[in-house]
Amino acid sequence: MKFGYFSAKKKEYVITNPETPTPWINYLNNGKYCALISNTAGGYSFYQDPKSQRILRYRYNNIPVDRPGRYFYIRDNLSGIYWSPTWQPVGKNLDHYECHHGLGYTVINSEYDLIESNVLYFVPINDDIEIWRLNLKNKSNSEKDLTVFTYAEFCLWDAVKDQRDLQYIQNVAICDYIPQQNSINFQLAAKDLAPVAFFGTNEKIDGFDCDREKFIGLYRSESNPLVVEEGRCSNSKAIGGNPIASFQKNIKLKPMETKEITVILGVTKPNEIEPMKIINKYRTQDDIYRALGILKENWTVYLSKFHIETSNPEFDMIVNIWNQYQCKITFDWARYASYYETGIGRGIGFRDCFQDTISVCHSVPLKVRERILKLCAIQFEDGHVYHNYFPLSDSGAFPNYLNPRLQFFGDDHLWMILGVSNYLKETGDLTLLEENVRFVEGSFGTLYDHMKRAINFTNNNMGPHGFPLIGTADWNDTLQLHGPNNAGESVMVAMQFHLALLEMVEIAKIMGKKEDSVFFNQLAKKIFNHVNEHAWDGNWYIRGFTDNGKVIGSDLNKSGKIYLNTQTWAVISKIALEDRAERCLNAVKKNLVTDFGIKLLNPPYTHFDPNLNGITTFPPGLKENAAIFCHTNPWAIIAECMINRAETAWDYYTRISPATKNNMAEIHQTEPYIFSQMITGNDHPNFGAAKNSWLTGTASWTLHAATAWILGIRPSYDCMVIDPCIPSTWDKVKIQRVFRNTKYQIEILNPSHVSKGIKEIAIDGKKYSSNRIPILTSSMVHKVQIIMGKP
Numbered sequence: 001m002k003f004g005y006f007s008a009k010k011k012e013y014v015i016t017n018p019e020t021p022t023p024w025i026n027y028l029n030n031g032k033y034c035a036l037i038s039n040t041a042g043g044y045s046f047y048q049d050p051k052s053q054r055i056l057r058y059r060y061n062n063i064p065v066d067r068p069g070r071y072f073y074i075r076d077n078l079s080g081i082y083w084s085p086t087w088q089p090v091g092k093n094l095d096h097y098e099c100h101h102g103l104g105y106t107v108i109n110s111e112y113d114l115i116e117s118n119v120l121y122f123v124p125i126n127d128d129i130e131i132w133r134l135n136l137k138n139k140s141n142s143e144k145d146l147t148v149f150t151y152a153e154f155c156l157w158d159a160v161k162d163q164r165d166l167q168y169i170q171n172v173a174i175c176d177y178i179p180q181q182n183s184i185n186f187q188l189a190a191k192d193l194a195p196v197a198f199f200g201t202n203e204k205i206d207g208f209d210c211d212r213e214k215f216i217g218l219y220r221s222e223s224n225p226l227v228v229e230e231g232r233c234s235n236s237k238a239i240g241g242n243p244i245a246s247f248q249k250n251i252k253l254k255p256m257e258t259k260e261i262t263v264i265l266g267v268t269k270p271n272e273i274e275p276m277k278i279i280n281k282y283r284t285q286d287d288i289y290r291a292l293g294i295l296k297e298n299w300t301v302y303l304s305k306f307h308i309e310t311s312n313p314e315f316d317m318i319v320n321i322w323n324q325y326q327c328k329i330t331f332d333w334a335r336y337a338s339y340y341e342t343g344i345g346r347g348i349g350f351r352d353c354f355q356d357t358i359s360v361c362h363s364v365p366l367k368v369r370e371r372i373l374k375l376c377a378i379q380f381e382d383g384h385v386y387h388n389y390f391p392l393s394d395s396g397a398f399p400n401y402l403n404p405r406l407q408f409f410g411d412d413h414l415w416m417i418l419g420v421s422n423y424l425k426e427t428g429d430l431t432l433l434e435e436n437v438r439f440v441e442g443s444f445g446t447l448y449d450h451m452k453r454a455i456n457f458t459n460n461n462m463g464p465h466g467f468p469l470i471g472t473a474d475w476n477d478t479l480q481l482h483g484p485n486n487a488g489e490s491v492m493v494a495m496q497f498h499l500a501l502l503e504m505v506e507i508a509k510i511m512g513k514k515e516d517s518v519f520f521n522q523l524a525k526k527i528f529n530h531v532n533e534h535a536w537d538g539n540w541y542i543r544g545f546t547d548n549g550k551v552i553g554s555d556l557n558k559s560g561k562i563y564l565n566t567q568t569w570a571v572i573s574k575i576a577l578e579d580r581a582e583r584c585l586n587a588v589k590k591n592l593v594t595d596f597g598i599k600l601l602n603p604p605y606t607h608f609d610p611n612l613n614g615i616t617t618f619p620p621g622l623k624e625n626a627a628i629f630c631h632t633n634p635w636a637i638i639a640e641c642m643i644n645r646a647e648t649a650w651d652y653y654t655r656i657s658p659a660t661k662n663n664m665a666e667i668h669q670t671e672p673y674i675f676s677q678m679i680t681g682n683d684h685p686n687f688g689a690a691k692n693s694w695l696t697g698t699a700s701w702t703l704h705a706a707t708a709w710i711l712g713i714r715p716s717y718d719c720m721v722i723d724p725c726i727p728s729t730w731d732k733v734k735i736q737r738v739f740r741n742t743k744y745q746i747e748i749l750n751p752s753h754v755s756k757g758i759k760e761i762a763i764d765g766k767k768y769s770s771n772r773i774p775i776l777t778s779s780m781v782h783k784v785q786i787i788m789g790k791p
């Protein structure tokens with residue numbers, strides 16, 4: 001069943017049935033001010049940090065779902081009937097409804113009783129505000145006497161206290177209408193402790209409310225507020241209690257007459273309250289369209305660095321628009337704030353963010369550079385790192401599920417090396433390695449030194465079987481091998497370590513540090529031999545060892561016999577050479593592939609096991625216990641491309657691609673334009689139901705799998721490798737790629753319908769003998785033509 005369709009031309013997803021299986025949301029976001037909005041106008045906002053600077057409140061997991069939000073109510077004063085132009089929260093059946101989620105904006109068009117409305121929401125690029133603009137048109141042939149009410153419910157800034165410490169927090173707000181500024185301002189009584197939020201308009205208003213209970217009335221909800229029912233605001237202020245912002249505007253609309261109302265919600269500092277200035281900036285429709293135009297142009301530029309045209313328009317649309325868009329949102333907010341991540345604990349995950357940099361590096365390299373430096377400053381002198389980073393204070397922290405004895409994650413610091421090497425290959429900016437960066441203890445070292453210490457940390461923390469200690473966990477946060485011996489080990493980390501060492505060999509060589517490169521190389525060989533001697537189970541690689549030395553991910557186990565990650569990473573990390581690479585990936589095919597993607601392990605765990613902890617707390621088929629944990633599927637796509645099995649890689653891609661779920665959205669449930677963290681596995685009755693959309697490493701890795709491995713465009717230190725691994729049915733691929741500030745127009749022709757292999761290459765019309773395309777620095781657009789076939 002469908003709830004909407006893609007409009008590739010407008011770069012929008014259009015929802016035509018508001019009753020989507022989960023709220024389908026969008027991010028209105030300039031990297032600092034972030035507003036989440038659903039297809040029926042639910043959602044919340046925050047400034048810089050969703051934990052400490054939450055602007056709009058949200059009741060997660062509420063019944064009814066998705067409350068509160070950014071609401072308009074329209075009341076027909078003749079009949080007393082009222083409705084929401086965004087369907088919710090009133091929920092009155094509309095005569096027409098369409099929600100357009102675009103890049104950074106959402107528009108909801110609707111009609112009720114011949115009153116047409118169009119609501120636009122967006123966050124401009126250059127101001128830390130959100131704009132809500134309502135357009136109304138009277139399509140009937142009689143005059144309408146209407147009243148419009150707005151509704152925004154403030155969070156008391158600190159999102160944790162807002163929910164937990166009611167006896168305190170309910171007594172700190174000051175919220176009132178300030179006539180000179182024509183805005184409702186909300187701040188704490190202790191002014192200096194938080195920003196000020198303002199909710200203003202250019203309209204001459206007919207009333208206001210700042211107190212939730214006065215507006216809604218007790219034993220009612222957002223669906224039937226007392227004030228709306230009665231048709232008149234009570235001009236309440238909130239001193240303590242629950243602050244809200246509601247304006248009343250009375251409107252008379254003649255037949256075919258239109259009226260627009262704009263409200264602006266933003267943040268400012270105490271004593272610097274100049275909402276009028278900013279409200280005036282967005283006075284007219286033209287002002288609004290100009291700001292929207294700038295926003296759209298910004299996204300066009302962002303997307304222009306990588307654009308493709310293949311034989312599969314759906315793939316093109318996901319790669320060109322939605323996947324790149326999702327990558328930027330995950331880069332900005334990691335796993336911090338979504339409809340499923342409550343924005344109160346996590347911060348920006350170190351490992352998550354380093355993975356997220358991989359697929360935005362070609363489009364926002366300066367932002368990636370800045371982020372790398374910030375993240376590296378939460379590394380300790382011995383090389384391990386804090387698990388999370390908090391953007392407001394630039395400080396780090398560990399999560400509360402830390403193993404108290406081993407205060408590190410086996411993998412975190414190694415992602416630094418993979419993220420940095422990706423940045424260096426993309427940009428060629430080796431100066432990054434010389435940057436002086438702080439350690440948590442206060443001393444400083446070059447970034448290269450930070451990377452070396454990351455290597456040393458793993459090297460110095462090996463377990464009894466010679467594999468890296470897992471610490472609190474590795475990539476799999478729920479594989480918690482905690483115990484009295486402090487001896488849980490991770491084979492996945494050993495594989496990551498191997499790849500990190502190979503990257504360090506190259507970096508050390510480029511920097512002329514011969515001794516280092518010899519050291520890294522020797523260590524890499526040692527790990528290679530060790531893993532191949534001690535982690536090969538016969539048909540695949542094992543996953544690790546528990547604290548008391550029992551093997552995990554072996555045919556000897558009853559549950560969790562085979563784990564996906566140590567097969568894909570064996571290939572990605574170049575631990576598995578030809579025969580084993582094929583064998584372990586065949587084992588994946590045989591044991592883990594389902595209709596909707598590849599499971600994380602099989603068979604699932606069926607009861608709690610204190611030696612494994614977290615992973616065995618989930619019922620079979622959910623989360624890390626044998627769900628299709630989408631984040632890991634692109635690793636299988638990459639691995640398949642690495643062993644030249646294009647058809648399998650493509651098959652795996654389509655199994656998780658959200659666009660392939662548009663026609664079965666009632667099963668998939670989450671947004672068909674966005675990857676979700678997981679899809680329920682086939683050991684669960686709801687097989688195929690996706691969960692936790694938007695903030696997931698799936699975004700970055702799937703884009704990387706598609707662009708660097710299926711399409712085969714891979715930046716390197718001194719060239720750009722082109723090595724497509726595509727479905728053999730494709731005739732042609734066109735790619736526009738900006739690399740080191742130069743635009744390459746790449747055309748891949750596939751006349752003999754192969755899936756791999758290059759017969760001929762030409763650069764700007766001249767034959768070239770290698771698929772390692774040199775770095776061309778002239779300002780012209782360079783044309784690269786590739787003819788696939790037998791060399």
Ligand code: GLC
Pocket residue numbers: 335349351352474475476477478624677696697
């Ligand atoms: C979540 C975490 C991520 C972890 C993954 C697997 O997505 O954000 O860091 O790697 O789960 O446990």
